[in-house]
Amino acid sequence: MPDFIKNIEIKLLKVPLEKPVSDAKVITGKQTPLKEVMITCAIIRTNDGREGFGYVYCKRNGGPAQYSLAKEYAPLLIDEDPDDISRLWDKLLWSSISIGAGGVAVQAITPFDIALWDLKAKKAELSITKLLGQFKEEVPCYNTSGGFLQDSIDEVIDNAQKVLSEGAGGIKIKVGQKDYKEDVRRVEALRKALGDDVPIMVDANQQWDVSTALKAGRYLDEYDLVWLEEPVGAYDVEGHYRLSRALETPIATGEMLVSFNEGLPYLDRRAFDVCQFDAPRIGGITQYKKVIDRCEEQQLVLAPHYSMELHLPLVACYNGEVWVEHFEWFEKMGIFNERVEMNNGLMKVPNRPGIGLTLNNDVVRKLMVDSAEFK
Structure with missing residues (x-):
């Protein structure tokens, strides 16, 4: 029986900076100082118990938009073959093509894409490199x-x-x-x-x-x-x-x-x-x-x-x-x-399996704004 995606969990995190930072866009009045970074995380689990992790980030406005669209994407991956990464990338993009082929439409795919590559490398018992x-x-x-x-x-x-x-x-x-x-x-x-x-x-x-x-x-x-x-x-x-x-x-x-x-x-x-x-x-x-x-x-x-x-x-x-x-x-x-x-x-360069990253759940609980699970 081929592997299939059984469960997906996504989380929205807000990461505060120690102090606000300013580049030229702030100095020239186009933006306000950067105070935080938003992260949308995806954890993909397969029927054989494997797990892949990926994320996308956003500075200033837009993080909740990435997360919101990711919640629409996630159900489209359930029961799919996790090795079909290119096909699944296209499937997600075509599902939202009316809002374009870049920006949030693409960035909301990112956490799933990285998680699928993480899964593939772990299955091969290799680092992503x-x-x-x-x-x-x-x-x-x-x-x-x-x-x-x-x-x-x-x-x-x-x-x-x-x-x-x-x-x-x-x-x-x-x-x-x-x-x-x-x-x-x-x-x-x-x-x-x-x-x-x-x-x-x-x-x-x-x-x-x-x-x-x-x-x-x-x-x-x-x-x-x-x-x-x-x-x-x-x-x-x-x-x-x-x-x-x-x-x-x-x-x-x-x-x-x-x-x-x-x-x-x-x-x-x-x-x-x-x-x-x-x-x-x-x-x-x-x-x-x-x-x-x-x-x-x-x-x-x-x-x-x-x-x-x-x-x-x-x-x-x-x-x-x-x-x-x-x-x-x-x-x-x-x-x-x-x-x-x-x-x-x-x-x-790390040699850990996959992308070599795992979430610190104690910290994540403190930073989490929202989460959702799909089966």
Whole structure:
């Protein structure tokens, strides 16, 4: 008798941050400080007693929408073969196609897609990295959580030195203020404090036009940065292309895109140097496998946004240069029983079965907003 999906449980969690953080979108008045992250979790159980876990996250508004649509998706998976992952991905998307083929429609698929891949790898008694094809045992990492704009540059430097001592390999700070020269001063101070050998990235969070980005970028070229991230709007393919050709500093973008298809214009145009597509945002592992294949074709740097716990084992399957973004927010709350191992600038790729993550149920009970079960 073939395996089938017998039971699905989904949970909505609210994860508060220790202190609100602000990037350029806040400084320029487009958003308010980020205070919390919402997570929709899915636990899929099969008739033979196996269990798979997956999740999607949302910053600011939208988390309840992801969860609400996930509640509509879940019954469609009951009695299905859990190995038919691609077919089930399409089945869920077609069930909600009237609201589009990206954004929440795709992101609500993510927790189920990841849970199904988790199940498949566990059934094979492999980590997800081994299942997909491992290239790397360790992956370079950089920290972002200490580089937001609400902190003075002296605080940012202190944060950077602390996290470097804890094992991070690079530091990213936020730029994109109304006066780009203030951004340049912050970068100059950070480079002076950390020395020439520490990798530094900067992120403008879409707050410049092309002209301003060119002016700022020519100053920033002097500081040997790993990349300049989202210098212009997330959907300005031509603007990113122009900047990638005009500046010495590599251009990174892609985190705001909400489907693989939205990323195709960037890949087809080769409009960036560093691909930051986010697996949870574009629909999970099924879609991210496509990203890996296309980036290998073009020999791009692969540096997915956020979600280090998930992206770490995925980018280890990439035969090229990679970075993983270190955000310790989930670790500080203890959401997962497992922790990322970080030392000497590298994260160790886990070899636990599946995606290698399990929920800390004591913490989950404290953070849970709602839950639902389907049989």
